[in-house]
Amino acid sequence: MKIRRRDFCVTAAAGLALLNTPAWAQKKYDPGATDREIKIGGIMPFSGPASAYAAIGKTEAAYFNMLNDKGGINGRKINLIQYDDGYSPPKAVEQARKLVESDEVLFIFQSLGTPSNSAIHKYMNAKKVPQLFVATGATKWGDPEHFPWTMGWQPNYQSEGRIYAKYIMANHPNGKIAVLYQNDDYGKDLLQGLKDGLGGKASMIVATAPYETSDPTVDSQVVNLKSSGADIFINVATPKFAAQAVRKVGEIGWKPALNIVNNVGNSVGGVLKPAGFENAKDVVSTFYHKDGTDPTWKNDPAMKEWNAFLDKYYPDADRTSTYAVYGYAAAQTLEQVLKQCGDNLTRENVMKQAANLKNLEIGVMLPGIKINTAPNDFFPIEQMQLARFNGERWVLFGDVISGEVGAGSGS
């Protein structure tokens, strides 16, 4: 049969048009991604000793509900499957395998807790599934050379320790430091950062006292630290123990020249109020996002949006704690990454885009703090700002400080 010239031209033109389609318009999917949805996994301690942190997971789930109501990202709904690991590493391994092998999620987002994440670290990298924006500040998550599929999110603990060290050397160069720390990965990591930041002057640390999460109180440790004669007290503790420590310092009449509480334990509602505002006066800490109770941000558009979001999607949230802001900011970071992925929803591209965040500003972060990642920089947030508690609220001072730690350093 003769092929008519016109038909041939039309067919050829169509063929050429197809060939010229730009690569990004082609859809590429790994397990968990389809035209309609992106399935992601989360591992949170809904039960067990760390259950207070589950509020972060709930905030994120609520945020994705909101996104889905607005049509999702690039037309796809987010399906977040969360499982409880009870803060137990073997359970975390089981849940991670369930998510990857049984539920077939595209990646795992904001898995919480250093021990749990340590347990699944090698597995996730062996399976080449992103362990994205891990919800702990341990420094080892920023090691793209050895673990290219794992990335942290919040400023890591060693960065924070270094920032305190910088501040102390600049303002209290002859001080004597006493440190209360939780006897696990997180506490030891921060202490390490502090020591590294002090460098040759690490001998300024005259006393350290660990505590276990099973200890009823840390009163005994605080009494010991006071008797060391230190005039700088650094409180590396989770909310309940941070509150006890701040209160005890006031009770025993210890007035250190500098009283620092770490970022994890600086919530106004969750820590300072139980400790007693009189005891918390002049305490110094670091921040990287806005605080829901801070009247400075009363008319801030980003915080207003945050409050409206909570009103509609998570009304039970405790707005005085930091978790609701943290979860919101992390979810928004992920939103940006997924937007950047477009239609290429392979696991490789997810990591690529996560490592390609340039000067990203999230509304609820402090002004001046930007998220930056690169193929050799897996620490999205490295800046913090110091603040002092004036008896009623936190007052930011100074500039945004960067506490950069070399990639892959730390235990």
Added chain:
Amino acid sequence: MHLGLPPWAVGGAVAVALVLPLLFKNFLVFQLTLVMIYSIAILGLNLLTGFNGQFSLGHSAFYAIGAYTAAILMDRFDLAYYWTLPVAGMACFVFGFLFGLPALRLEGVYLALATFALAVATPQILKSSPLEPFTGGVQGIVILKPDPPAGLPVNADQWLYYFTLAVLLLMFAGAVNLVRGRTGRAMLAIREHPTAARLMGINTALYKSLTFGVSALYTGIAGALGAIAVQFVAPDSFTFLLSVSLLVGLVIGGVGSIPGCIVGGLFVLFVPNLAEHVSKGLAGAIYGAILLLVIYLMPSGAAGFARLIWARVSSRALKPSVTEGRTP
């Protein structure tokens, strides 16, 4: 008490167990491997508490010692995974025996406290600085999953399943042998009436300590297998809550029942997941409710329940012949 199942039941169960990994996805195979590991650990506890009457809340310590022994040998000394099991078993036997000796003086609640002290102290000791070079401190140790021997058409998960199954069958057979023999009778005699046992010439001190050792050996080997399966050990994996889980598994399966340990293992792994599935916020409450229901319906555990059903069924089966004999 239940010493073993009729041969056809055992054969059937083993046949099913052999076939399962070929039917299911890797994740379920992994879960079933964990079930078997918990079953072995529960069997260890059963030997001590079920058969010998010594109450222990401290078996998480032996599990931890077994796990860390395997991890350290594989990670620092490059020992092959199958050799770690006997070494872990031996180490735990020694620890168990040494712990059992002073524990001889303690009874009931006081023994419970001593074993509980052991369980609570173990994570602290594992984290402590003097031991950190060996244990890796709070960071723990990561180990690699063993590869199947070359040539076999199974993947790593399936291989580990079969390996664990072989170990399980071996250890269960050993337990049945132990309990059926003289030693077993001595253990039971000590449980029922220690004074009478002593009067009969049984060296209660020796048997009680030996039982502690053997019990620790079993749970230690389970721990080593657990470390290999999960590929990670950390002090926080082995808290007092693990001891509690083992105890729950023991009671649900049936105290003094060897096959019941498998039921216990299944319960301990799957029921918390089930509870979470029903309600994430109230998972613990649902778990507790299920636990209470099971205790209420089956006070002697699954084994006791099975025995009850079997007795009913066999007595019904007998009836027709009795009445037949009566029919004129």
Added chain:
Amino acid sequence: MELFLHQVLAGLATGGIYACLALAVVMIYQAIDNFNFAQGEMAMFSTFIAWQLLQWGMPFWAAALAAGVVAFAGGVAIERIVFKPIRTASPLSHVVAFIALFAILNSTAGFIWDFNVKTFPSPFGSRPLLGSGLISTHDAGMIVVTVALLAFLYGFFRYTRIGLAMRAAAAHPASAQLVGIRVGWMMALGWGMAAAIGAVAGMMIAPVVFLEPNMMLGILLYGFAGAVVGGLSSPGGAVAGGFAVGVIENLAGTFVPFVGRELKLTIALVLIVGVLMIRPSGLFGRTVVSRV
């Protein structure tokens, strides 16, 4: 020397917490001859109820009393509903039932009141006692309350008819029944009283450690240790044991070189087990002699 004194006093203060709970532990042990793992959770739950009543505007003493009454009723109800049906089952099954109760109470409390710490007011205030920095008014008040409870229990068991009946029912249920004592209700009463004591303990403890669903497990374990080392048949011994555990733990943490700080719980427990080796029934416990 000053440090030593400080640590002893701080140890007495935390020891007061353990002693309070040890009393509840002994109470329930006397009633049911077993150790109730859920004791701490029951205390925690009752304290949350008190907290909720305070949030709704009730004055402190009314709320505390109401919580105590609710706890008592709850204890009786738990005994009647949960434990009576399984009374004939083995002690191990009972232990598992306690564990189930623990899980239910903990999870429900977390569900209703969430896991963030809350402040619970102290009726004694938190100022330093007599102006010194050594011990606070609350800690002193707590010790006074514990001793008062102890005196009350002593008088109750020794000098009242019901107390005598309870002791008889626990020691020899069959004989007690034969003389007309309602053994079942005695057990329920024992549970109720233990729950009420637990509620008091919880309300004393919460101002110090802050109120949250997981606040009691660590303390319960210390209280258990204190009760056992003092002797489970002796409420006075249990209280003494609780104080002892608090002080030993603090001193071990301060003065034992190298590992003291990291292993203070271990050291305290090793000492306790050591005591048990020498006196297997506890320091003040009576050795039970039974006929073979």
